Each structure stands twice: as structure tokens, then as C-alpha cells.
Amino acid sequence: MKARVTVMLKTGVLDPQGEAVRHALGGLGFAGVNGVRQGKVIELDLAETDKARAEAEVKAMCEKLLANTVIESYRVEIL
Template sequence: MKAKVHVTLKAGVLDPQGKAVHHALEALGFAGINGVRQGKFIELDLAETDREKARPMVEDACRKLLANTVIENFAIDFEG
């Protein structure tokens, strides 16, 4: 089973990487973009096949390593 983890900056946290992408898109002529936020997308290939058993483990991994919960949120989806 695959766990798909999205790690995104919390609202209000400055995102210089997103701002740089936004400016680059404008420089390339893309108009009508109000803002850009960049996050991380992490796919974990798990041996576990039971979502209910896997979820606490993946949440623990997010809190301990994948996300900095002071400034980032995480969301977990399962597939397969």
C-alpha cells in the first residue's frame, strides 16, 4: 500500500521558494496568478496493507521527521 503525504507551510508562514516561483512565472509571461505556495509530496511504499494500522505509524513519521509541525501541516492519503 502507498501512503501519500503532503507537507505544506501553515497559513501566515512566509514562503520565499513559492515567491521565487511566482516571480519566475511572471517573468515568463504567465499572468493571472495571485500566489504560489510550494510544499513537499512524499510517497511511502508500505508493507502494511491495513489503512487503520498504517495511519498512526505514518502520522508518527510525519511528526518526527517528515514535517516541521511548528510551521508545516501534513495530510496523509492512502492508495492501493
């Protein structure tokens, strides 16, 4: 079973990488970009075959390692 985790900074947390990308896009002529939030996508190949157990396991991984839950939020998709 495969899982995809999307990790993003929480709303209100400064995103300097996103701001750098927005600025660079403006420099390349893409003036209509008012904001950029940058995150990460993690894809996991799991041995678990039960969807509910797989989702619970991946959420535990996020809480312990994959996301800094103080400043980041995450979304888990079981594929």
C-alpha cells in the same frame, strides 16, 4: 500498501520559494498568478496491510521526521 504525504507551509508562514516561483512565472508572461505556495509530496511503500494502522504509522512518521509541525501542515492519504 502505499501512502502519500503532502507537506505544506502553514498559512501565514512566509514562503520564499513560492514567491520566487510566482515572480518567475510573471517574468515568463503568466501575469495572472497572484500567489504560489510550494510544498513537497512523499510517497511511501509500506509493509503494513491494515489501513488504520498504516495511517497511524505514517502520521507518527510525519510528527517525528517528515514534517516540521511548527511551521508545516501535512495530509496523509492511504492509497
